[in-house]
Amino acid sequence: xxxxxxxxxxxxxxxxxxxxxxxxxxxxxxxxxxxxxxxxxxxxxxxxxxxxxxxxxxxxxxxxxxxxxxxxxxxxxxxxxxxxxxxxxxxxxxxxxxxxxxxxxxxxxxxxx
Amino acid sequence: xxxxxxxxxxxxxxxxxxxxxxxxxxxxxxxxxxxxxxxxxxxxxxxxxxxxxxxxxxxxxxxxxxxxxxxxxxxxxxxxxxxxxxxxxxxxxxxxxxxxxxxxxxxxxxxxx
Numbered sequence: 001x002x003x004x005x006x007x008x009x010x011x012x013x014x015x016x017x018x019x020x021x022x023x024x025x026x027x028x029x030x031x032x033x034x035x036x037x038x039x040x041x042x043x044x045x046x047x048x049x050x051x052x053x054x055x056x057x058x059x060x061x062x063x064x065x066x067x068x069x070x071x072x073x074x075x076x077x078x079x080x081x082x083x084x085x086x087x088x089x090x091x092x093x094x095x096x097x098x099x100x101x102x103x104x105x106x107x108x109x110x111x112x113x
Numbered sequence: 114x115x116x117x118x119x120x121x122x123x124x125x126x127x128x129x130x131x132x133x134x135x136x137x138x139x140x141x142x143x144x145x146x147x148x149x150x151x152x153x154x155x156x157x158x159x160x161x162x163x164x165x166x167x168x169x170x171x172x173x174x175x176x177x178x179x180x181x182x183x184x185x186x187x188x189x190x191x192x193x194x195x196x197x198x199x200x201x202x203x204x205x206x207x208x209x210x211x212x213x214x215x216x217x218x219x220x221x222x223x224x225x226x
Contacts (some may be wrong), residue, residue: 036217042219043115043117043203043217043218043219043220044203044205044217045115045217046214046215046216049214090156098169100158100161100169100171101146101158101215102158103155103156103157104155105155106155106156
């Protein structure tokens with residue numbers, strides 16, 4: 001069964017600092033990997049996705065993520081965070097032929113001035 | 114705005130009751146997914162419909178059912194409600210199945226008292 005682990009429940013960073021959110025997945029086949037962001041009271045917005053090809057993927061709002069098969073990881077990064085990035089971030093895994101998206105438990109990001 | 118609409122936004126009802134949540138997918142999307150988000154279970158995939166037919170099933174209780182109509186809108190029916198059913202229910206849509214981005218609606222917050 002596929003699973004996703006986001007080891008950090010809550011992260012606090014200063015505005016302008018760099019950010020890395022961790023995501024580890026468990027899946028036997030080639031995974032499809034996603035990062036979603038959820039602002040308070042809002043639905044989920046897709047930041048970026050990896051299906052195949054270049055293992056470094058660029059997303060919206062200046063985010064990027066790198067797929068590392070050997071480490072079963074898909075960490076999300078941003079070089080300089082903005083106060084508006086404060087939200088909950090979810091990593092998710094799926095695969096071709098398996099319609100079920102499995103989500104991690106989320107990482108809540110707090111930005112301090 | 115993802116283009117996915119969900120009604121109602123909030124719903125408060127009593128235990129034992131039955132409710133219907135409605136979702137309209139983005140124009141052109143054939144797949145509709147339902148998810149439940151709760152504090153103790155996180156984000157859980159419930160069920161997927163593709164062009165009117167059930168495609169995949171997740172952790173959906175027998176008290177819950179869904180359908181997708183010819184105009185592609187979908188309804189999630191929750192019956193014999195229990196306190197533990199209180200959660201945010203999200204609908205997402207995609208062009209087809211896995212391999213395509215899922216766009217999430219704003220959610221329906223269900224409170225069972």
